Amino acid sequence: MLMVFRCPLGVATVLEIWSLPFMQRALLAGLAMALLAGYYGPFVVQRGLSFLGSGLAHAAFGGVALGLLLGVEPLWVAFPFTAGVALGITWVQGRTHIRGDTAVGIFFAFSMALGILFLSLKREYTAEAFTYLFGSILAVSPADLWASSVLLALTALTLPLWGRWAYATFDRELAAADRVPVILDDYLLAVLVALVVVVAIKLVGLLLVAAFLVIPAAAARQWSRTFSGMVVGAVIVGGLSVVAGLMASYSYNLPSGAAVVLLQALIFTVSALFMRRI
Amino acid sequence: MNAAESTARIAVEVKELTVRFGDHLALENVSLSVPHGAFVAIVGPNGAGKSTLLKVLLGLVTPTAGEVRVFGSPPNRVDPQKVGYVPQFKTLDRTFPALAEELVVSGLRRSWPVRIAKEEYEAARRVLERVGAGHLLGRTVSRFSGGELQRVYLARAFVRRPDLVMLDEPATGIDMLGEADMYRLLEDYQKETGATLLMITHDWEAAYHHATHVVVLNRRLVGFGPPERALSERCLREAFGHVGHAHGISLSFGGGDRA
Ligand SMILES: Nc1ncnc2c1ncn2[C@@H]1O[C@H](COP(=O)(O)OP(=O)(O)OP(=O)(O)O)[C@@H](O)[C@H]1O
Numbered sequence: 001m002l003m004v005f006r007c008p009l010g011v012a013t014v015l016e017i018w019s020l021p022f023m024q025r026a027l028l029a030g031l032a033m034a035l036l037a038g039y040y041g042p043f044v045v046q047r048g049l050s051f052l053g054s055g056l057a058h059a060a061f062g063g064v065a066l067g068l069l070l071g072v073e074p075l076w077v078a079f080p081f082t083a084g085v086a087l088g089i090t091w092v093q094g095r096t097h098i099r100g101d102t103a104v105g106i107f108f109a110f111s112m113a114l115g116i117l118f119l120s121l122k123r124e125y126t127a128e129a130f131t132y133l134f135g136s137i138l139a140v141s142p143a144d145l146w147a148s149s150v151l152l153a154l155t156a157l158t159l160p161l162w163g164r165w166a167y168a169t170f171d172r173e174l175a176a177a178d179r180v181p182v183i184l185d186d187y188l189l190a191v192l193v194a195l196v197v198v199v200a201i202k203l204v205g206l207l208l209v210a211a212f213l214v215i216p217a218a219a220a221r222q223w224s225r226t227f228s229g230m231v232v233g234a235v236i237v238g239g240l241s242v243v244a245g246l247m248a249s250y251s252y253n254l255p256s257g258a259a260v261v262l263l264q265a266l267i268f269t270v271s272a273l274f275m276r277r278i
Numbered sequence: 279m280n281a282a283e284s285t286a287r288i289a290v291e292v293k294e295l296t297v298r299f300g301d302h303l304a305l306e307n308v309s310l311s312v313p314h315g316a317f318v319a320i321v322g323p324n325g326a327g328k329s330t331l332l333k334v335l336l337g338l339v340t341p342t343a344g345e346v347r348v349f350g351s352p353p354n355r356v357d358p359q360k361v362g363y364v365p366q367f368k369t370l371d372r373t374f375p376a377l378a379e380e381l382v383v384s385g386l387r388r389s390w391p392v393r394i395a396k397e398e399y400e401a402a403r404r405v406l407e408r409v410g411a412g413h414l415l416g417r418t419v420s421r422f423s424g425g426e427l428q429r430v431y432l433a434r435a436f437v438r439r440p441d442l443v444m445l446d447e448p449a450t451g452i453d454m455l456g457e458a459d460m461y462r463l464l465e466d467y468q469k470e471t472g473a474t475l476l477m478i479t480h481d482w483e484a485a486y487h488h489a490t491h492v493v494v495l496n497r498r499l500v501g502f503g504p505p506e507r508a509l510s511e512r513c514l515r516e517a518f519g520h521v522g523h524a525h526g527i528s529l530s531f532g533g534g535d536r537a
């Protein structure tokens with residue numbers, strides 16, 4: 001550990017860091033997250049749903065709290081709970097004259113209030129809840145890795161839909177005229193983003209999950225001339241920030257989620273300052 | 279001519295079409311049939327239901343009552359590849375990173391391209407050059423002027439070589455010379471392919487000179503027929519309430535329907 005502090009980026013230290021099983025799990029989970037966020041993030045950003053990520057993370061808190069209260073694995077409750085909220089937000093957006101951000105705001109507050117209620121019903125001290133708030137590399141379990149893998153596989157199955165999602169993101173009416181099921185796709189994307197948010201919670205913490213979906217894509221937008229290029233850029237920004245952030249987190253004993261997100265914010269700032277926006 | 283032959287010659291058939299949005303009546307009991315190869319101009323005041331009519335034909339708006347057939351099928355059964363559409367209001371995301379050729383190729387694929395094949399690029403280049411927008415190749419859509427964007431949307435509609443082209447105020451934002459070129463393009467394309475063209479316009483003069491048929495619409499169908507007849511003073515007065523802002527146009531081709 002001492003050596004790590006003296007020379008955090010030496011070759012021996014790097015090898016040592018990644019030989020630790022919990023760091024390996026964190027790295028795998030982090031890279032899976034970078035891929036997922038890089039894939040969905042550009043849709044979230046271009047569809048003006050940045051706030052949705054944040055809202056869904058808080059909805060996930062309601063699910064996690066319910067899981068803790070019932071004494072079952074919180075993630076298994078958070079998945080259906082958050083997906084349900086995503087469907088609800090999309091429905092409210094489509095059915096009423098309420099703007100998207102207001103719909104998110106309503107569900108956000110509702111789920112958070114439920115979460116607080118559930119936690120208060122559980123009489124014991126709920127330190128575990130804080131793991132979900134702030135994230136921890138130590139907390140990534142093999143089960144979490146399985147969840148990430150399943151979601152990656154599910155996402156791979158949606159690759160043939162990427163073209164029509166992007167088409168509808170660019171011009172919804174043109175896509176609809178070409179018989180793209182735009183409303184079905186709204187629901188599909190919202191649920192998939194909800195699943196990504198839940199998977200990311202252990203690592204990044206629900207307070208910072210939204211950043212993961214938004215910042216790499218927003219940074220990549222600064223230098224991308226095509227949407228496919230933006231996806232590749234977002235994956236690279238996400239991947240780099242995960243690797244460097246986890247190393248910094250281990251070396252300097254920093255919270256992992258915060259370290260990764262701060263790096264992303266740095267990359268975004270540099271991109272915004274030095275890239276001519278195209 | 280037997281029944282099968284006569285339906286084969288009809289590209290668009292509208293029967294007693296009524297469209298209601300809540301308690302607002304946008305179209306009321308509209309019937310018309312457009313033969314293959316016609317160049318139809320649709321005119322009428324703002325809010326007359328012109329765009330709504332096209333959206334019904336595209337399957338974007340469901341009729342409240344009545345029946346619509348495009349090439350003999352209900353709109354949502356028609357092969358979208360046969361239909362080219364230029365919307366009036368572009369609902370595009372201006373911040374979306376997109377190259378002009380990607381937008382055009384999306385018209386070929388009906389999906390957004392990850393990577394453009396060589397033949398697709400060539401097809402996009404040819405049609406962009408034809409609408410006078412060859413210089414926009416390789417440039418990003420987010421910085422386009424209104425007229426440039428309109429040209430790329432025109433290219434996108436034509437790249438799939440549609441049998442039916444629906445243009446909602448296609449001259450919007452296009453400069454005067456470009457407008458003449460656009461009408462020439464429409465006429466040439468139609469002669470070349472025998473396609474059917476439906477064009478909404480506020481330019482009566484263009485409708486008079488270029489169209490084979492004119493639809494005068496004001497929620498109800500006011501007139502339908504050859505330009506000289508449909509653009510008669512009586513029809514226009516009925517549709518617009520007055521012909522004051524026609525500045526003499528009504529004189530130059532009025533009276534045909536008076537008999
Ligand atoms: N989705 C909708 N919901 C409610 N009302 C609508 C909707 N679409 C159109 N309308 C109404 O139907 C009427 C016809 O609209 P439409 O867009 O077809 O007019 P238009 O003839 O194209 O007019 P313009 O020349 O201004 O483009 C208008 O009064 C409009 O407000």
Ligand SMILES: [Mg+2]
Nearest residue numbers: 328329330366
């Ligand atoms: Mg209109």
